[in-house]
Amino acid sequence: MSTPASTLSEAEVRTARLQSAGTGWGERISASAENAKLTFTVQGEGFGAVASNIRAGKHTFTVDEPAALGGDDLAASPVEYALGALISCQVVVYRLYAQQLGIQVDDVKIAADGHLDVRGLFGIDASIRPGFTSVDLDVQITGPESPQRYDELRQAVDAHCPVLDLFANPVPVTTAVTVVEYN
Secondary structure (H helix, E strand, C coil), rough: CCCHHHHCCCCHHHHHHHHHHHHHHHHHHHHHHHHHHHEEEEEEEECCCCEEEEECEEEEECCCCCCCHHCCCCCCCHHHHHHHHHHHHHHHHHHHHHHHHCCCCEEEEEEEEEEHHHHHHHCCCCCCCEEEEEEEEEEECCCCCCHHHHHHHHHHHHHCCCHHHHHHHCCCCCCCCCCCCEE
């Protein structure tokens, strides 16, 4: 008989969910490597000065820019969401690999600083890239393990975090523009 979820600690629930997900994916991938390939689709539509409404599956959110960058400051900016995506992916992968490596993590908090020079964005200096020139992550882990064990965990996270990989390596992107006839 299984224990009711209400009597399990958050760490126990997390461990059970991660183990279940790992087992499920392992079975699907064993059946066919094609099952490991996912496609994520997100759609957006502009409104206001430079804001966007974004739909990702059943979730929606707004993206905007601060007034200094032409926006109405209705929501976080695209680069802030990018840093948020990096942080949230890091949290997931820290928890996943802590469980896999048997490393106790009681809490993980991450701060990210993305450094951007707007001369690239505004086309003022073609030698400056329009995106981040660097990103600094500050990971704070609470738990009883040795610093060496947490460094082992950091190395596993650095090697397997999908969003960190997006930041660290070029990704081929194709763009197709469709002109919709204006009536």
